[in-house]
Amino acid sequence: MLKNLVDGFKGLVEVAGASINPYTVNNVKLENYKDYSKRAEEGHLILYKKHSCYDCIVVSTTNPVSVWSIFRLTNDGEAYAQFGLYASKLNVLMARSSSVFVGDNLQKITDVIKEHSSWTPIHIAAYLGFYEFIRQPDIKSKINDKTTTSEATPLMTAVMGKQFQCIEQLLQSGASLHRQDNSGDSAYHYAVRFEPKCIPILSQYDRDGVKDFYNNKGQTALYLACAKGLPDAVEELLKAGVRPDISACDMLPIHVAMKTNNIRNLELICEKHVDQLFAKDHKYGGTPAHWVRKREVAERLLKLGCDVNIASDTGHTPLHVMLKKDRRDCIMELLVHGADTRAGDVYGNTPLHVAIQNDDVEFVRLFIVFGADVNMKNKAGQTPRHLASVSKEKNKDTILYMLHICGARRCGYTTKGCCKGCVMEGSYDGTADDAMKTVLTIDREAIVDEMLSSFKDPDQDVDTTSSLDKHRVLCLDGGGIRGLILVQLLIAIEDVAGIPIKECFDWISGTSTGGLLALGIATGKPLAYMKGLYVRLKDEVFKGSRPYPAESFEAMLKKELGETKVMTDIKGPKVLVTGVLADRHPSQLHFFRTYHPTLQTYEDESHPKDRVRPPPPHAEKNLTNLSPRLENVGTLKNIPVVLSDSKGRYLKDQTVDKHPERKIVWWIHPGTTVQQNLQWLQEKAVKTFQDLGQIHITLFIWLGTCDLTFKTGKYIFLKSSDFQVVTELCQDLRDIYTFIHKFPTVRLIFLQVPFYSIYWWNKFHNHPDPDQFLKKDDILHEQLLEVNKYIITLNEFLGQNSPDFNLDILASRKRHYDLQTSYSTSFALYLDGIHPSPTLAKLWLLRLCLRLNKDCN
Structure with a gap:
């Protein structure tokens, strides 16, 4: 009776152990199994039947001998199946490798067998780094064997296990890089997913360009790395010489980098293959600029030098695509980098046409500010005003009024389907919203004040006899972001004059950001581009609180105007930019000129003459060096x-x-x-x-x-x-x-x-x-x-x-x-x-x- 109780208790303990951790490897003593029946034995593995479970032990080949329990199962069918599975792999490994019983390797082996039952001993050895197993002569013939399920090779499992020595040993022993698994993935695809540092080893043995093979989905290893957002893998692949222009998918790797918003992958690809900035996808013929999803990615892409106005095969510019996808931050970034608001799509619709069709007041205002032509017709002969007039949307009256005050003309007699807002003989011009009414009221008051102040004093003499030559002078004030108003005024002058603003003046001077505008005009930059540059000032220079750091402004000057160009390189109008010599107290005014002054310069008596000061910069001074510093001290004594x-x-x-x-x-x-x-x-x-x-x-x-x-x-x-x-x-x-x-x-x-x-x-x-x-x-x-x-x-x-x-x-x-x-x-x-x-x-x-x-x- 007592023996039955003890046996029953042991059975409960065995069942509990088999249920909680059935596959944990435990060190046991062989004599503890002498009272249990041996149900199966194969090589170094023995299956015992205990009171309530089956226990599989492994007897080591080491000296002294050690015994390990590798699983404990209550189901007899499962126990026999697992015994056969483990025996077929463990006996082979134990016979050819001394690493099986080192550390916790036996636990690792059993875990791999349990998780990957189709793996052969060489797959397991490669995964766990048993390189001495791979060196065995009878094993080398199996070096390219595939698993029965995924069809992975030992080389692939070695990459999965991050076993660099095994990878090297396999390749030296004749492992083929050409083999692909049932998904078409090569060892390079595995390296992307598991360990990018393996890629240099693989590439050393790659004589046939396997690194550019694509899988069943049409993805190369580089495509996969971009899709998963893995810059380390992208970098290693590019170092190995992969081609970024190969893909059987709708996109190339650079488009995938854009889709996943990975700036680092974008930079890595463009660093070695700048032509990818203009690469077209296989579906729409869109460039990376068409695939932008976030503002910061767009900013980096544009700074790398992509074409902001390039059209896709469907006739859409990046601006059209961003408008369709309602990516507002990206639209602003494109505009400040010179996106053309007058470019039409395949139907001739400009972004302004599309914004009106979408009844989007803010975009209509934005595109007008950035130079959209309010009178441009699409291929159907429809102007923006016509589209606003025939619209059924709620904001049509506000949009119509905005177009009207910006000079939008009514339709001609040949245009069909016109309404009161655009018909030639009509008089309806839309209505202003509350915000616009306030602005217009302020404008009217300012205009009246200007008119009143412009009347001359009747007693004032006007000199009409001067024989001095007339000089046309343009003076541009600073004011930070408010310089946008200056640019808009200059655009209006340029439109009326019909010639570039640079040709309208003999002298151009500027202060602060007005100096940047003066230099931009003098070097031939379009006013539309300068408008975008002013908006970029807000994000790149005027950050945080005053005083703003000079480094950001200096970097922008160098990028936009060039580091090597000097003031005397500017031909045409004479340019004068105000500056301050801040290396002395009190500070002194200084002019950066494109010419050599002919008058005697003013000597500031407040500065002691015995105090050494660096000479002010000459006209040959760099354009961007607006805060001059000593450039040369010669040979120091x-x-x-x-x-x-x-x-x-x-x-x-x-x-x-x-x-x-x-x-x-x-x-x-x-x-x-x-x-x-x-x-x-x-x-x-x-x-x-x-x-x-x-x-x-x-x-x-x-x-x-x-x-x-x-x-x-x-x-x-x-x-x-x-x-x-x-x-x-x-x-x-x-x-x-x-x-x-x-x-x-x-x-x-x-x-x-x-x-x-x-x-x-x-x-x-x-x-x-x-x-x-x-x-x-x-x-x-x-x-x-x-x-x-x-x-x-x-x-x-x-x-x-x-x-x-x-x-x-x-x-x-x-x-x-x-x-x-x-x-x-x-x-x-x-x-x-x-x-x-x-x-x-x-x-x-x-x-x-x-x-x-x-x-x-």
């Missing part, structure tokens, strides 16, 4: 060295090739005091000075920031409220002078310490109560003033002077005309209250280079 705390790193990061700052040697020690740097000079730098011998050095000392404050965690605190700390700092600076004075070939210059803020630093680092440091900032400011006074005194003693970096962060304010101007420090120009932003760092670097130009030549 002295080596410039800057010893600095962390501030110097931010200036060093702004260095530019071929500019003088590249010649500076930077000794940067973040977070160090003057005393610590003096110790470093005494221990390390002295050998450098001695080794250089007679070579002269100009050593700039830019320290002091870390002497008045200390850091705890990520916050900083004022060291002391009294001025004893200032006295100690000044003494340390004096000690540096005393030490350096021993080296006659070293010229010493102390640089002033820029103001910095404890409050702004701690606020930047999320201090819970940064306001408590505002009063500390006032004390720190006074301490820095005293330090800089001492630095000025030291430099005077040395016969030197330092750039005043603090001038660049002063903000002035005047509440009333009769009140004195007040000044404050603008820490918004800093990154974190201590370190300069890129723009400020560039300016400080320029100031340093001016000193370098004087002291190192």
Whole structure:
């Protein structure tokens, strides 16, 4: 009775184990099975019948012998079937590979057999990386065998398992790249899905262009990589030399990249095959521009150089397709890059015609603004006004009015089907909506004011006797995005004149973005394109809050006007662009000209004549260099060295090739005091000075920031409220002078310490109560003033002077005309209250280079 209870309990335990983890490989002892009946045995596998389940064990071939239970099943049919399956594969692997019982390989093998029952031992070995198995002479004959289900080869399973050594071994042993599975996928398709890093190995053995084979769906490996959005695979395939112009599908890989909105794949393809920008798909004959789905993808595609107005085989431009798909962001991007609003489709319908048919007021307004011809007829002889008049949609009256005020003419007598809004003898012109009524009211008031102010004083004399030649001058103001109004006015003038605006004037001048427009006109860019460029300014330059970074504007100038073109290359009207020489204080006005001035230039007496300034740029200066910097310092007689705390790193990061700052040697020690740097000079730098011998050095000392404050965690605190700390700092600076004075070939210059803020630093680092440091900032400011006074005194003693970096962060304010101007420090120009932003760092670097130009030549 007790034995039956025990056996019953064991049976329950066995059933539970077989149900929970039936295929987990467990290490067991062979003697535990002596009481169970052996139901099957094949090679190293034995199937035992326990109380309530079947247990299959594997006896290892290793020394010492180990025993492993590989599955436990309650169903006898399933147990016998699995035993036969495992025995047919495991015995072969165990006989030819020593890796079966290494680590958890046995578990991996059983998992693979369970998941891929049709795989042969060589497929399993390739997948798991048992390369010694593949080397066996009797196995090499099976190296190209296919599985019975998917028809995958061992090479494909090796790629699936990311087994690089096995892939190499298989290919060396004669594995064929030509084999394809039942889906037509080659080893390259498998590499795309499982491991792109295998592609270089495959391509080394590819002599027949298998990399360009397509599968049963007509997809090449490159197509598949683009469809799955895998830039790593795309990059490896392109390096291997795949052709992007092969596909048996409706699209080529580049169209798929557009469809999946993958900018990186687009860039990779165009980097090696720029012709793919104009590749046409096999269904509509559309280029990548026709397949755009998102604005940012369109922006990148257009910057790569695609044709924004190319027509598909169906006669549609990208603008037509975007309009049909209602991709509004993409439409705007196409327009600002010069999309032609007057291009017609196969029926002669322009985007304006289509927008009217769609009753889309916003698109009608947008296309008119971007130059759509309100009187252009389609192939049916219908004008936009005719379509608006015969429309049954709710916005037809508003659209008709918009067309009317923009000059849309009524239909001729030969046009059929006209309504009151377009018939020749009609008088109905539509109605304005509320927004338009407001704008028109403002316009009327402005026109009346202009007319009244234009009347001349009756007593005013008019000089009609001047013998001076008449000059036609065009002056273009700035105003950022408001320059769109300027462009629109110029377009109207150009339409009336019937000649390009460039030919209408003898002189063209511009300020700020007006300067960009002036240069664009002078270099022959169409006004429609310049209109789009102004809209792009909003997204590419005027980002965030003022002041806007100059780098974005400079990059746009270089791209649009060219990096090598100079002002004297511009022929035709004389061009004048206003600028500011920001490397001096107060700053000076400067004109960029396409000609050499003949009059004596004005000398600003506010700038000391003994102060070295770089010469203003000549007419040969680059067009895009509107913020001039020193271009050439010649051969330096002295080596410039800057010893600095962390501030110097931010200036060093702004260095530019071929500019003088590249010649500076930077000794940067973040977070160090003057005393610590003096110790470093005494221990390390002295050998450098001695080794250089007679070579002269100009050593700039830019320290002091870390002497008045200390850091705890990520916050900083004022060291002391009294001025004893200032006295100690000044003494340390004096000690540096005393030490350096021993080296006659070293010229010493102390640089002033820029103001910095404890409050702004701690606020930047999320201090819970940064306001408590505002009063500390006032004390720190006074301490820095005293330090800089001492630095000025030291430099005077040395016969030197330092750039005043603090001038660049002063903000002035005047509440009333009769009140004195007040000044404050603008820490918004800093990154974190201590370190300069890129723009400020560039300016400080320029100031340093001016000193370098004087002291190192």
